[in-house]
Amino acid sequence: MESKTLELIDLIKSRRSVRNFIYQKIDNETIKEILECGRWAPSGQNSQPWKVCIVAHPTVKRMIAEQSEYGGIIESAYVNLIIFLDLDRSYDRTKDLQAMGAFIQNILLGIHAKGLGGVWIGEILKNKEKINEIFKLPTEKYELMCIITFGIIDEAMEGKSKKERERRTIDEFIDWY
């Protein structure tokens, strides 16, 4: 058990946002295995309120990229997961959004465990209606949550831009009772 936890902590700690990719195909099986991690996320009342558009097509990617100041990153990665909250499955906004966070985190861990790199893009929410339009998804039914951009890590470029990940120590946010 001990070693299993150490591995999980290692996986969690070594994950970081990756923004430099080598443009190279990622097979559908790998993409599905990553989404399988999301599939098992917990949600209140097991509502599973997620919907994902998997984008590899360059034209669609370009349309999305135009809506973000991180368009260059979006276009340079082989895959973009466009993640929506399925409002028909929603039952409590606070709990739905937490469930979406759990779903997103499982996917980020899956990408990292596969040896790939990804980044959670939240900035795109400023243009969320325009993203719905691209996929012809009604805004009353689907609400954009984020984009997860992922692909093969360009280690040379990442090495240059790498900076220490910073977090508060646990003592800064815990109290014992």
Place this chain on the structure above:
Amino acid sequence: MESKTLELIDLIKSRRSVRNFIYQKIDNETIKEILECGRWAPSGQNSQPWKVCIVAHPTVKRMIAEQSEYGGIIESAYVNLIIFLDLDRSYDRTKDLQAMGAFIQNILLGIHAKGLGGVWIGEILKNKEKINEIFKLPTEKYELMCIITFGIIDEAMEGKSKKERERRTIDEFIDWY
């Protein structure tokens, strides 16, 4: 890399809500390692908007238990993590709540990786102000997100209540572009 992913998927898939515990001390070191998993969760602008009260004291546990219909579960577990959103660190409600979900999921995975069992209790939010009162935390500064109850699994009791975990297949929530 392949085996690493398989392990992560196994860990993610085999995690389930545990509601039957053996009342036995869990050492602080183990509790800290579990919170360490949460610490490394991603958050928008790296805001890390979390605060946790770790409750093992029976009297405090009783006071919390009285606010939930799952009070029996809360009291029977050695540890309860009372998880708050730190509103001073908040910058965008949607993104904050997603970050909290990522934080919660990392902790749930950490509990499972340790061979312990836990359950995410969201129902307590109906009495969130009363939980703030117990800890003398002002509601303008801290908002209750959930309780994570965890401890040593009572395998005999869990075996009786065990039911298949259900999830939609990924094909039910993905589209390819």
